[in-house]
Amino acid sequence: MKTISVSDAKAFDEYTMREVGIPSLVLMERAALKSIENIDQLKWDLSHVLVVAGSGNNGGDGLAIARLLKLKGVSVDVFLVGNPEHATIERTQQLMFAQKYGVNVINGNPIDWQSYTVIIDAIFGIGLSRDVSGNYQAIIQSINDSNAKTLAIDVPSGLNAQSGEEMGIAVHANATATFAYAKQGMASTTGQAYCGQLFVDDIGIYDPKTIQMGGTQ
Numbered sequence: 001m002k003t004i005s006v007s008d009a010k011a012f013d014e015y016t017m018r019e020v021g022i023p024s025l026v027l028m029e030r031a032a033l034k035s036i037e038n039i040d041q042l043k044w045d046l047s048h049v050l051v052v053a054g055s056g057n058n059g060g061d062g063l064a065i066a067r068l069l070k071l072k073g074v075s076v077d078v079f080l081v082g083n084p085e086h087a088t089i090e091r092t093q094q095l096m097f098a099q100k101y102g103v104n105v106i107n108g109n110p111i112d113w114q115s116y117t118v119i120i121d122a123i124f125g126i127g128l129s130r131d132v133s134g135n136y137q138a139i140i141q142s143i144n145d146s147n148a149k150t151l152a153i154d155v156p157s158g159l160n161a162q163s164g165e166e167m168g169i170a171v172h173a174n175a176t177a178t179f180a181y182a183k184q185g186m187a188s189t190t191g192q193a194y195c196g197q198l199f200v201d202d203i204g205i206y207d208p209k210t211i212q213m214g215g216t217q
């Protein structure tokens with residue numbers, strides 16, 4: 001399995017958006033569509049799905065997935081975490097799109113964690129920059145304590161995708177949909193345990209060197 005560093009993952013994202021010019025929302029839509037394919041392959045019980053969305057672009061992916069699930073007739077709720085004033089532009093736009101399609105957004109109400117059959121973890125991706133604490137810690141604990149199957153988006157939240165170690169606490173996922181390439185920490189023993197079944201999804205972000213050589217494989 002090819003793995004890349006987190007700094008390369010960020011650099012390849014930047015290259016695709018700034019140098020190639022593919023808009024961020026296009027990449028996000030591809031990420032969400034691939035995640036839906038992964039969900040279909042997992043054949044989990046989708047009778048009640050919760051998407052836990054942070055304020056960064058990982059949360060934007062989660063909101064796009066919620067919208068696509070809703071359009072497939074799945075009963076899906078979104079739980080927003082983090083300060084909405086700090087949300088990225090894409091995450092704010094994705095919230096608007098999801099609401100236009102009638103996705104139910106739970107804002108601050110107590111969550112009945114045991115009522116969900118599947119939880120989509122879209123709290124932190126490669127933007128995790130410090131130890132997880134406070135409310136985030138409690139939410140990740142609740143995800144881990146629930147009986148739901150958990151799909152982590154890009155990275156199990158709280159996992160340092162570079163070292164493969166948890167940063168205080170991390171989502172113990174049944175499966176992870178990671179984008180472009182697996183990150184180095186996902187190959188370690190602890191990283192593998194947190195990720196569960198790993199899907200590496202092509203969403204149109206490549207190592208610039210491979211593009212310049214005329215292929216992406």
Ligand SMILES: NC(=O)C1=CN([C@@H]2O[C@H](COP(=O)(O)OP(=O)(O)OC[C@H]3O[C@@H](n4cnc5c(N)ncnc54)[C@H](O)[C@@H]3O)[C@@H](O)[C@H]2O)[C@@H](O)CC1
Binds near residue numbers: 055
């Ligand atoms: N266009 C893009 O940039 C794409 C981004 N993608 C997704 O976006 C993710 C990266 O998005 P971002 O760079 O916005 O980062 P994240 O969404 O991973 O998280 C960043 C946010 O979390 C906060 N944060 C970090 N550590 C924290 C902690 N311990 N406690 C509380 N808050 C903390 C940061 O201040 C920031 O607000 C990827 O992992 C991937 O899921 C994908 O949609 C593909 C395209």
Ligand SMILES: [K+]
Binds near residue numbers: 124125153157
């Ligand atoms: K995540």
